[in-house]
Amino acid sequence: MDFTPSARATELTEAVRAFMQAEIEPVEEQYHRDLAAADDPWTPLPVVAELQAKAREQGLWNLFLPAGHGDAYAEKYGTTGGTGLSNVDYAPIAELTGRSFLAPHVFNCNAPDTGNMEVLLRYGSPEQQREWLEPLLRADIRSAFCMTEPDVASSDATNMAATAVVDGDEMVINGRKWWSTGVGHPDCAILIFMGLTAPDADRHSQHSMVLVPRDAPGVKVERLLSTMGTQDPPHGHGEVSFTDVRVPLANVLAGPGRAFEIAQGRLGPGRVHHCMRLIGLAEAALELACRRALDRTAFGKPLANLGGNRERIADARIKINQARLLVQHAAWLLDTQGPLGAFSAVSEIKVAVPTMAQEVIDMAMQLHGGGGLSEDLPLAGAWTNARALRLADGPDEVHRGVAARLELMKYGAKR
Template structure:
């Protein structure tokens, strides 16, 4: 059913792979060198010259905003199933997605504003995001509560006349470190007395609003992920117009469910790309290294790991494509079990394959000389972002139990 990509995807995939061969892979070292120079100068939070150089080339190649699920002002949409192979390629190089304006959290934020925003909100924020002129941040997780349960969120959004007053602290706010970041989507409580899933709302908060303070960046396994960053942000008596609310008061949980479904599958697509590249590196390294008188690639333990990696990657890819197909045909809500399953399977698979690739490289695998240490740090983090494994496993189990209960009643 999913053996061959559509004609549209084959065309985009050919052009995307050609772009990677010409512009992305040859510049991986340059990107790291530029960012290291910024760090040594004392400020890593600067725009990447390389990415800014490549963006116009990507637009000229017709490789821009490829994630859009719906037609928007003449820009055709793409199905989740068609986007999957493209997103997988972008998962092979961590910073590459921004070149095509397809990076998180911007993709999720753009989809959210496009789907739930007013025309005025779209004009002010969506259009410059689509043009790649600005970036955005998503402020949901909080340090004081278990944010895997979004109903725990304590940030308050209180209406005073024609304004909302926002107070709270968020952390691991993706994208908030970029100098191009100009808009936040903030989730908080507008009515703590409402039913459990009707207490939360989402509101648009311009980055330069008085009372918004970026307290610090949070590293991930020692990586700062600059200039994108994961920041701790304080919101102290932040005032925004009532018109900045998304969809309406009490609709935040609904928006979160609509936003996180596509975000989760995009993470999984990229995880598959990372695992695929790790397997390639593993095979190359094993073929080039000799130990105990013969190439490592001839030793049976590595045959086992290579074979298992191929099986795991293809299984995860098929599961992801199935979820994408179901999202396209019956909607995100009906595909919630499939989304939950891939969110468990794909990052766990990628962690395992990258870990074996690190082992194949020996000490070099954990060094900065290879991409693998960075890849492992990122893939291990994906097991937490957009809901940890445990939450998704719990959701899958509940759906299975409900099916059996319904069958017994029949």
């Protein structure tokens, strides 16, 4: 079991670190202030495109591209050398970018676009890749993933009621989705829609994934949802209705009935990315907590020497290190055994890491008093992000259920 990144990945990690320190950190605070003050916060600020151009010039672009699937595109649109990274290689890069809201977008490594690009890499036809993948790799367009529905328990994906029905050489789309991240961005041009195609088939062969242009007739963003009071511009999370939307049958990914296969291929690496970014977020929160604990004095003592704060800081360090090893293990399993071999490990990290990050960030907020709740610091937004990820990509309860089922099967329990 080896979690050591390759020499190339180590070089890229250090280059990302240097770029973030030199280019992103000096402007990020002002970026958030300018975005909050903008008359139209849904229009991306010019600084993002400027930073993206610099990142691409330095070969720090599309770093998520997976080894074995994105090599040709890595050479054309990605990092110097034209070779995608393993999950173990990409993990420390994802952790670094998680310290910043801007960094994933600057490096074109932000969700849900990374997951959608991986779907197109693994399952897209050459025509689908030319039309949608290549513009995404250039960051000419953005995308959204439309799976969760407001009227059914979407934690059980077999409940999906929105339909994608074959009609001759077309697919007809109907239904309503929500929490479709990225759909508020003005450059969002393509949606990956999961819908019910064959209700009488095996429960894991009933659904299809379909590429639906954002401007197709019948597609309507009904509203942009707020998460704990914020709408997350310029990307947003939308509720989207689909009314008799017709797209060519050629827009189906991999073929009708293969949505669950595609989802498992998409979500494993995506959950590693999410979790490593959360570890970076927790590291940033712990750094703020330590500085605050040493700089702030109350009752004649530094905060570090009051109220068990040293123990809380120690516990945070232990939890972060434990979580990192757990994610590295899941990444290694994905690289060596594939999605099935990493099935339990991916569910384990999806439970452990957001909970850890939420606890560490909460401790940092407490040390900052009222300021920790304000927009003067990134902690409230960070806490909201960690809390949301206990629901996104499957709630804690579902992932605990997966881990328990696989564990009990070792001892003879039926599936």
